[in-house]
Amino acid sequence: MRRKLAAGNWKMNGTSAALGELDKLCTAHPSSPVDILICPPATLLHRAATAVEGSEIAVGGQDCHEATSGAHTGDLSAEMLRDAGASSVILGHSERREDHGEQNDDIRAKARAAMDAGLKAIICVGESLEQREAANTLDIIGGQLSGSIPDQSTGENLIVAYEPIWAIGTGKVPTLEEIGEVHDFIRARLERRFGEGVGRSVRLLYGGSVKPGNATEIFGVSNVDGALVGGASLKADDFSGIIRALENA
Numbered sequence: 158m159r160r161k162l163a164a165g166n167w168k169m170n171g172t173s174a175a176l177g178e179l180d181k182l183c184t185a186h187p188s189s190p191v192d193i194l195i196c197p198p199a200t201l202l203h204r205a206a207t208a209v210e211g212s213e214i215a216v217g218g219q220d221c222h223e224a225t226s227g228a229h230t231g232d233l234s235a236e237m238l239r240d241a242g243a244s245s246v247i248l249g250h251s252e253r254r255e256d257h258g259e260q261n262d263d264i265r266a267k268a269r270a271a272m273d274a275g276l277k278a279i280i281c282v283g284e285s286l287e288q289r290e291a292a293n294t295l296d297i298i299g300g301q302l303s304g305s306i307p308d309q310s311t312g313e314n315l316i317v318a319y320e321p322i323w324a325i326g327t328g329k330v331p332t333l334e335e336i337g338e339v340h341d342f343i344r345a346r347l348e349r350r351f352g353e354g355v356g357r358s359v360r361l362l363y364g365g366s367v368k369p370g371n372a373t374e375i376f377g378v379s380n381v382d383g384a385l386v387g388g389a390s391l392k393a394d395d396f397s398g399i400i401r402a403l404e405n406a
């Protein structure tokens with residue numbers, strides 16, 4: 158049985174005041190049958206980890222460097238994230254692929270570093286609107302999966318997030334059939350590469366305009382084990398609605 162996961166990606170949002178949202182989340186979910194993760198900006202990571210200590214909520218990073226240390230101004234290693242209290246790190250988000258030119262090879266190297274440091278790697282894949290309209294979605298996703306997922310992956314240290322680029326922050330969501338098709342494809346690819354046992358144990362998240370109002374139907378799709386949520390994770394009330402939908406799925 159895969160444990161469900163509601164993950165929030167705060168992106169470049171939040172200063173000290175945002176920690177109040179974490180307090181609210183802890184109060185709203187003193188216990189939960191699903192995993193709850195918030196990935197705040199790195200500046201808040203340590204304080205966020207302290208704020209959720211002893212609760213059901215975990216915190217994670219939004220990126221890491223592939224090296225363990227060294228002359229890399231402005232970067233953070235996986236070990237540093239772990240030291241600050243992170244249990245996971247988002248890697249290869251389309252905004253990183255786009256803003257920083259990250260390629261599958263870079264993401265695989267980062268994922269290796271994350272796993273070596275004891276973090277779970279949440280590896281993001283997803284097609285652009287152009288690619289979907291050209292009926293290239295599964296080819297693109299297949300290439301991203303084989304290029305960005307390292308060989309050492311297991312059901313413990315790997316989570317895959319399917320995030321169609323055109324659905325991120327736009328309010329547009331693929332049909333449930335489209336989500337199901339990609340999630341089933343990702344599952345089949347993982348089983349083929351890692352064997353049935355490991356392939357079936359990796360959690361698959363859907364991301365892109367998930368809101369309390371559409372979460373229930375998305376969580377009903379096969380091979381959707383949770384969500385990676387951007388905008389709707391910034392406010393505890395909204396994210397709680399999504400967590401509850403997952404708890405009841």
Ligand code: PGA
Binds near residue numbers: 320364367385387388
């Ligand atoms: P969104 O972002 O929920 O604001 O669409 C999702 C993501 O980028 O992870």
